[in-house]
Amino acid sequence: MSVTAHNGLYILSTARTAYALGLNRDGLLTHAYWGARLPYPDDYPAPPSPGAWGPFNNPAHLTPEEYPAWEDMKFIEPCIKVSHADGVRDLSPRFDSANIVEDVLQMRLRDAVYDVMLTLHYRALPAYDLIERWATIGNAGEAPLRLERVFSAQWHPPVGDRARLSHLHGRWFDEMHLTREALHPGVKTLESRRLTSSHHHQPWFALDRGDAAEEHGEVWYGLLDWSGNWKLTAEVTDFFSTRVAIGLNDWDFSWVLATGETFETPHAFAGYTIGGFGAASRSLHDFVRERIQPSPQVVHKVYYNSWEATLFDVDHDSQLRLAKLAASLGAEMFMIDDGWYRGRFSQASGLGDWQPDAQKFPHGLSKLIEEINALGMDFGLWFEPEMVNPDSQLYREHPDWVIHYPTRERRLGRDSLHLNLALEDVQAYLIESISSVLAAHNIRYANWDMNRNISEPGWQKDTGEARELWVRYVYGLYRVWNTLRERHPQVIWQSCSGGGGRIDLGMLRVSDMIWISDNSGAAYRLGIQQGYTQMFPASTMQAWVTDQQTDVPFDFRFHAAMCGLLGIGANITCWTEAEMERARHWISVFKSVRHLIQFGDLYRLCPADERGFSAVAYLSKDRRDGVIFAFRTYIGQHEPSLTLRLHGLNGDARYTIEGFEGVRSGAAWMNLNLQFGLHGGLENLGSTMRRITQVD
Numbered sequence: 001m002s003v004t005a006h007n008g009l010y011i012l013s014t015a016r017t018a019y020a021l022g023l024n025r026d027g028l029l030t031h032a033y034w035g036a037r038l039p040y041p042d043d044y045p046a047p048p049s050p051g052a053w054g055p056f057n058n059p060a061h062l063t064p065e066e067y068p069a070w071e072d073m074k075f076i077e078p079c080i081k082v083s084h085a086d087g088v089r090d091l092s093p094r095f096d097s098a099n100i101v102e103d104v105l106q107m108r109l110r111d112a113v114y115d116v117m118l119t120l121h122y123r124a125l126p127a128y129d130l131i132e133r134w135a136t137i138g139n140a141g142e143a144p145l146r147l148e149r150v151f152s153a154q155w156h157p158p159v160g161d162r163a164r165l166s167h168l169h170g171r172w173f174d175e176m177h178l179t180r181e182a183l184h185p186g187v188k189t190l191e192s193r194r195l196t197s198s199h200h201h202q203p204w205f206a207l208d209r210g211d212a213a214e215e216h217g218e219v220w221y222g223l224l225d226w227s228g229n230w231k232l233t234a235e236v237t238d239f240f241s242t243r244v245a246i247g248l249n250d251w252d253f254s255w256v257l258a259t260g261e262t263f264e265t266p267h268a269f270a271g272y273t274i275g276g277f278g279a280a281s282r283s284l285h286d287f288v289r290e291r292i293q294p295s296p297q298v299v300h301k302v303y304y305n306s307w308e309a310t311l312f313d314v315d316h317d318s319q320l321r322l323a324k325l326a327a328s329l330g331a332e333m334f335m336i337d338d339g340w341y342r343g344r345f346s347q348a349s350g351l352g353d354w355q356p357d358a359q360k361f362p363h364g365l366s367k368l369i370e371e372i373n374a375l376g377m378d379f380g381l382w383f384e385p386e387m388v389n390p391d392s393q394l395y396r397e398h399p400d401w402v403i404h405y406p407t408r409e410r411r412l413g414r415d416s417l418h419l420n421l422a423l424e425d426v427q428a429y430l431i432e433s434i435s436s437v438l439a440a441h442n443i444r445y446a447n448w449d450m451n452r453n454i455s456e457p458g459w460q461k462d463t464g465e466a467r468e469l470w471v472r473y474v475y476g477l478y479r480v481w482n483t484l485r486e487r488h489p490q491v492i493w494q495s496c497s498g499g500g501g502r503i504d505l506g507m508l509r510v511s512d513m514i515w516i517s518d519n520s521g522a523a524y525r526l527g528i529q530q531g532y533t534q535m536f537p538a539s540t541m542q543a544w545v546t547d548q549q550t551d552v553p554f555d556f557r558f559h560a561a562m563c564g565l566l567g568i569g570a571n572i573t574c575w576t577e578a579e580m581e582r583a584r585h586w587i588s589v590f591k592s593v594r595h596l597i598q599f600g601d602l603y604r605l606c607p608a609d610e611r612g613f614s615a616v617a618y619l620s621k622d623r624r625d626g627v628i629f630a631f632r633t634y635i636g637q638h639e640p641s642l643t644l645r646l647h648g649l650n651g652d653a654r655y656t657i658e659g660f661e662g663v664r665s666g667a668a669w670m671n672l673n674l675q676f677g678l679h680g681g682l683e684n685l686g687s688t689m690r691r692i693t694q695v696d
């Protein structure tokens, strides 16, 4: 049983960790423990009941409540803030009952005056050392209730006021910089107001006491299962405690809960490890692969994408020419990106009209697909369902389907307007129009792109609250995508939003992989990939060799892309025969190691920003097989070689490592300093790939 009740304490246990909560002496639902799993129920502490601090801070202000509401003399960041119909603007949720239903602990809290029920839900995920949390709010009163903030969870890592926060930040073409910063008294906020989770921050965090490292140390980490506006508040109180709350962004948010209605928040997940940031990532990787991904067992193909080769100049002949070359390299999937549909001759026209363009494909798209299939490749197609160009049949027929304010200019982003996916008519149109393309052609792969952020977030609703748009849009997005998946189970989906504009757990429920950045320059990419793998596995990380950063050595470009799901996006009509031959070699090598990258454990051996080097290793789950990629990323570096320590091998098993003499035990290899000569000279960056093999 992963949830137990003992002397008024509720204990959620995972394989190695435990999380405990209960009512304190003041009757508040209070956090009691989060850390290593302890031998006996009596080992866990009682929930604290701190006193007041002078006349200015009531006990509630000092209490680590599981889900503080805005009420009382309490000025810390609340999880919930409401407005009642009579103008009262607080909520006093007090314990009502606790139930354990199918391994979910439900803590029911009720307001004594208003008929509002707040239920906090907790589930332990033992194999991943994760705790899942969400909240539901039910209005049984006679008047509507307005929700103004409703987070998913507040977490209380026991770090006192010595917390260091790790998070990811960036911008388009430059996503996912890993930053670690000490938290000081006050509130640090990370958020998105862009309708997508954004290029700028991801809804992920890790906290430690400033002493954790990649492979050791206590780390508390978590993320949010949501693809829209989100907010994280990391607060160090004046009373030596640190809390992290995460959930829907309350910025411009409002939700009206009518009598009898219930609102459910997105789910939040968080875990604890003593194995450092690497173990935290590996637990999330397993969780995502086994519990979130729609098709976790599929071995992903080597893709060729023709976008950078032909941009909008797509037609039958240009694509067939590229397809023949891609097939000769060993690509297994050929994909036409933007530019295939009716009227799409530039970025200013066609978006929304999801039918193949008859001028570009005079013999029909199916004819081209048959020819590509005959070359031994599957076929894939690009869509951008959420956008519409004013120059399109769809917009001419339905100008009111876009998000807009009637009195304001409809601002274009990349020449497009934003369809309101909260509208059922829009959902139905997208489902039917995209379905008809997927049903009429032998399409095995689809890229769902999304290339602008919101402006003029108006919604001319007949009833209710226009600011529900932020949430209802995301519900609509999930509904369209899930319906397409159900109707066309043969299709593998990629999610892209100008690269990394929508990287979150919600996207990995509907898509199989993510295009993590439009920046595919191999040397830049290592840092972006390092950021991405803090949260998500390499099995979901598309990585292509393109025509960006061609001053980086050809092998390096392949090695960097082989750290994820290798694809080719370059204009291969311009590659020399020597480059084609080298590409053939690496694609064939990749096919022999992709099971490690997709299904194995990832070890970041050297951070991408450290001393001009970077290295990662992937080990099979049975520890018999592995691969190391090492890079010299910084010209002018004086040290010619990189020294690494390996992790994760089976200590008693005996291994060889390509490029090193001898057969040694895993224990020996992990205790030796391994030198990787990456002699690129001063002009060149260097890279290498080495196999690890168990010898029976």
Ligand code: DGJ
Pocket: 307, 337, 338, 382, 449, 451, 496, 497, 498, 499, 515, 518
């Ligand atoms: C933005 C994507 O990130 C690119 O890879 C490409 O698909 C373009 N959109 C196409 O318009």
